[in-house]
Amino acid sequence: MSRSELAERQAALLAALVAGGPAPAGIDASRVALEASALRAKRRRVLARLLPVEVHERLGADLTPRLDAWISANPRRTGTSMHADADAFVAHLRAAGVLGRGRRRWWSAWGPR
């Protein structure tokens, strides 16, 4: 196997985990599903921590399903920080009319990961 083949195999596994790709041959599909669910839960937790109070208050119990839908539809691209991820989610909520058009910079500098 070459370095480029290894890169392809890693990309295929990651696509299966975060972008709905098929489980790679030879890797237990149930474990791929379990890992995918763990990655989703971690991103949801981190995003929830980074979101402003306003979003938590406005969405309440609706936040988790909206986060899950966002996470599934928007795999995090290389170089996108979790802060930028949270920023994009808020922009998405505003575009959908779920949130008002806030002007305030709401994110905290260098918050928890």
Next chain:
Amino acid sequence: MSPIAGGPRGVGIGWRREIDLTVERLPGVDFVEAVAEDLHPGALPASLETLRARGVPVVAHAVSLSLGGAEPLRHDRVEHLAAVADALGAPVASDHVAFVRAGGLESGHLLPVPRTREALGVLVDNVRAAHATLGVPLALENIAPLLAWPDAEMSEGAFLAELCARTGAWLLLDVANLHASAVNLGQDPERVLDELPLERVVYVHAAGGVERDGVYHDTHAHALTRPVLDLLEALCARHRPPAVLLERDDRYPPDDELAAELAALRAVHARVRV
């Protein structure tokens, strides 16, 4: 004694913003570890400055180098870790034997690499490249896997041993992750301990987790469990590492519970064995 100059000794805890005052107040904290991705080298949190002023060593820990990734190493990540380690006066920096990005996507968490010659070669290249940038020794950590690649050519112990031998890197041995590999992949943790160059362990991670449906989840959000303490005991019985650190990242318990966990780690670590 630590195998590296000024390396951590005794018992420590992962410094997190949410428990910064707790970490400052807890009795018996000999060193702490801070996550590089959470810090800006030019603006360290006051709490870390307080600990440093007291002479508490701070180790720099990274999660995003993707040292096991077959794509070119992100030098900006290594430079950030180097700058944070320098700002902290860290005796050692660490990251994982894992990949976290590939094909333009970020995983957000540590994923295993295949234990093949090819993947080992990639790790060796990346660790050497990281060494060229870092001003401090680098320690490599075993991860807690939920899945395994097919066609492993080497055991985990042999894989890590050869990685250290070829790069001169040190080990950050996570005993909770060793337990995860045992439960999730059926790997014999004692065999891993037998195969690892234990004299290269700079410090040890221990953390709590939870087992669900036969799968161990390394949550860092639950209490330490007996099997993890037993693995620390098994390690110390072979070769006592210089230092052991408790990782807690979520669902923080009252301070006295964290103090009790540190005491439990110290009891195992400091026990005199004849």
